Amino acid sequence: MKEKLDELKKRLGVVADLQRAGALLGWDQQTYMPPRGAAARAEQTATLNRLAHEHFIADAVGALLEDLQAYAAQLDYDSDEASLIRVTKRDYDKAKRVPPALVEELARVTTLAYEEWVNARAESNFKLFQPHLEKIVDLEIQLANCLGYRERIYDALLDQYEPAMTSAQVEAIFKPLREELVALARAIARKPEAVSDAVLRREYDEQKQWDFGVAVIKRLGFDFERGRQDKSPHPFTTGLALDDVRITTRVDKNFLPTMLFGTIHETGHALYDMGYRADLERTPLEGGASLGVHESQSRLWENIVGRSRGFWTYWFPRLREVFPAQLADQEVESFYRAINRVQPSFIRVEADEVTYPLHIMLRFEIENELIEGKLQVADVPAAWNAKMQEYLGIVPPNDALGCLQDIHWSNGYFGYFATYALGSMFAAQLWEQAVGEVSDLPVQIARGEFGDLLAWLRAKVHTHGRKFTLDELARRATGAPLRAQPFVAYLKRKYGEIYGV
Numbered sequence: 001m002k003e004k005l006d007e008l009k010k011r012l013g014v015v016a017d018l019q020r021a022g023a024l025l026g027w028d029q030q031t032y033m034p035p036r037g038a039a040a041r042a043e044q045t046a047t048l049n050r051l052a053h054e055h056f057i058a059d060a061v062g063a064l065l066e067d068l069q070a071y072a073a074q075l076d077y078d079s080d081e082a083s084l085i086r087v088t089k090r091d092y093d094k095a096k097r098v099p100p101a102l103v104e105e106l107a108r109v110t111t112l113a114y115e116e117w118v119n120a121r122a123e124s125n126f127k128l129f130q131p132h133l134e135k136i137v138d139l140e141i142q143l144a145n146c147l148g149y150r151e152r153i154y155d156a157l158l159d160q161y162e163p164a165m166t167s168a169q170v171e172a173i174f175k176p177l178r179e180e181l182v183a184l185a186r187a188i189a190r191k192p193e194a195v196s197d198a199v200l201r202r203e204y205d206e207q208k209q210w211d212f213g214v215a216v217i218k219r220l221g222f223d224f225e226r227g228r229q230d231k232s233p234h235p236f237t238t239g240l241a242l243d244d245v246r247i248t249t250r251v252d253k254n255f256l257p258t259m260l261f262g263t264i265h266e267t268g269h270a271l272y273d274m275g276y277r278a279d280l281e282r283t284p285l286e287g288g289a290s291l292g293v294h295e296s297q298s299r300l301w302e303n304i305v306g307r308s309r310g311f312w313t314y315w316f317p318r319l320r321e322v323f324p325a326q327l328a329d330q331e332v333e334s335f336y337r338a339i340n341r342v343q344p345s346f347i348r349v350e351a352d353e354v355t356y357p358l359h360i361m362l363r364f365e366i367e368n369e370l371i372e373g374k375l376q377v378a379d380v381p382a383a384w385n386a387k388m389q390e391y392l393g394i395v396p397p398n399d400a401l402g403c404l405q406d407i408h409w410s411n412g413y414f415g416y417f418a419t420y421a422l423g424s425m426f427a428a429q430l431w432e433q434a435v436g437e438v439s440d441l442p443v444q445i446a447r448g449e450f451g452d453l454l455a456w457l458r459a460k461v462h463t464h465g466r467k468f469t470l471d472e473l474a475r476r477a478t479g480a481p482l483r484a485q486p487f488v489a490y491l492k493r494k495y496g497e498i499y500g501v
C-alpha cells in the first residue's frame with residue numbers, strides 16, 4: 001500500500017505544481033501584467049488549468065484511490081494518510097461527475113454574461129442581464145444535478161464552496177441570527193448621530209498609510225521572508241507555496257479604512273495559508289479547509305481583533321505619530337467609535353459588521369429560490385427590494401445599487417455567498433474559545449502582542465490544512481458545531497455599548 005500511496009502523492013504533486021503555476025499567472029495578471037498581455041495570458045492560464053484537471057481526473061488516480069479505500073478505512077480518521085485519501089476522493093468524484101461539455105458551456109455563457117452584467121450595472125438596467133442570468137440559472141441547475149445531493153438541490157452548489165454543509169444547516173443558523181440582527185440594526189438606525197466617521201475621511205498620505213499597514217501586519221505575524229504585499233484594484237490573497245504567500249491591498253487617500261482593514265483582512269487569509277503543516281504541501285490537503293473557514297480567519301483578524309478597543313489602545317498613539325495633524329483632535333475612544341460606525345446601506349462590500357450578514361442572507365435566500373424553481377429570474381429585482389426593506393429598512397433606488405451590484409452570479413458562483421457569513425460566525429466562535437483557553441488574550445492585544453493568538457489559531461485551525469470540513473474543525477477546535485450564538489453575543493456586547501442600545 002505504501003507504494004500506491006507514494007504513487008498517488010507523486011501524481012498529486014504534479015497537479016499541485018500546475019495549479020500553483022496557474023495561480024502565479026493569475027497573481028501577475030492582477031498586479032504587474034501590462035494591459036495588452038491579457039489575451040496571451042488567457043490562453044496560458046487555460047492551458048495550465050486544463051493540464052491540472054486532466055492530470056487530476058486521470059483513470060490512474062481513480063484506480064489508486066479505489067485500491068487505497070480499504071487501507072484508509074483501517075487508519076485513524078484524523079491521520080494525514082486517511083485524510084489525504086478521503087479528501088482527494090471527495091475532490092476526484094466531484095471533478096469526474098461534471099461533463100466537460102457542461103464546464104465549457106458554463107465558461108462560454110458566463111464570459112458573455114460578465115460583459116453584459118458590466119453594461120447592465122452601468123446602466124442600472126436589469127433587463128439587459130436577465131436573459132443571461134436565466135441561462136446561468138439553467139446551467140447551475142444542470143450542474144447541481146450532475147454533482148448530486150441528498151436533500152435539496154441547492155446543497156450540491158453550496159458543497160462546492162463549503163464541503164458537507166447543507167442548506168438546512170445554514171438556514172438553521174441564519175434564522176435566529178436574522179431576528180437578532182434585524183432588531184439590533186433597527187435600534188442602531190434610530191441613533192444615526194451617535195457615531196461619526198468624519199475623521200476617517202480626512203486626507204492621509206498614501207505612502208505613509210502603506211508603511212503603517214506594513215508595520216501592523218508584521219507585528220500580527222505576516223512574514224515578509226515568506227510573502228509579499230502589492231497593490232491591486234481588488235485585494236486578494238494567493239498562496240503559491242507554504243513559503244510564498246502573496247497579499248494585495250489598495251489605498252484610498254480620503255478613506256483610511258480601505259487600506260487599513262483591507263490589509264489586515266488579507267493578512268488573516270495569509271497567516272492561514274502560511275500555517276499548515278509542511279507535510280501537507282503539494283497535496284490536496286495544502287491551503288485552507290473551505291471558503292467559510294478561510295473567511296473566519298480574515299474576519300477574526302480584521303474585525304474582532306482589528307476593530308477592537310484593545311487593538312487601538314496600542315496602535316492609535318502610533319498612528320497619530322504618523323498623522324499628527326489629521327488625528328490631533330482624536331483619542332483612542334473616538335477613533336474606536338469611528339471605525340465601528342453602523343449604518344444600513346445598499347452595497348454589501350461596504351457594510352459594517354452588524355448589517356453585513358443580512359446582505360448575505362438575502363442573497364442566500366434568493367439563490368435557493370431560483371435554483372429550487374420557486375422564483376423566476378424576472379422577479380429577482382422585486383424580491384431583492386422586498387427583502388432589503390424587511391431586513392435593513394431601506395430600498396435601493398435602482399438595481400445597480402440592488403440586485404446588480406455583485407459579480408458572483410455573472411460568473412456562475414451560485415452557492416458562494418453564504419460562506420462570508422459563516423466565516424463571521426466561526427470567527428466569533430473561535431475567538432470565544434481562544435479567550436477561554438489563553439489567559440489574558442485581550443490584555444496581550446492591548447499591548448500589541450499577537451503571538452499567543454496566532455499560535456492558538458495555528459494549533460487549532462491552520463496546521464490541519466484541508467483535512468477537515470468546517471463542522472469537523474469546529475468540533476475539534478471548540479467542542480461544538482458551528483453556532484450563531486457567540487457571534488450574536490459579540491455583536492450585542494460591542495455595539496450595545498457603542499450605541500447605548
Ligand code: CO
Nearest residue numbers: 265269295298
Ligand atoms: Co476574504
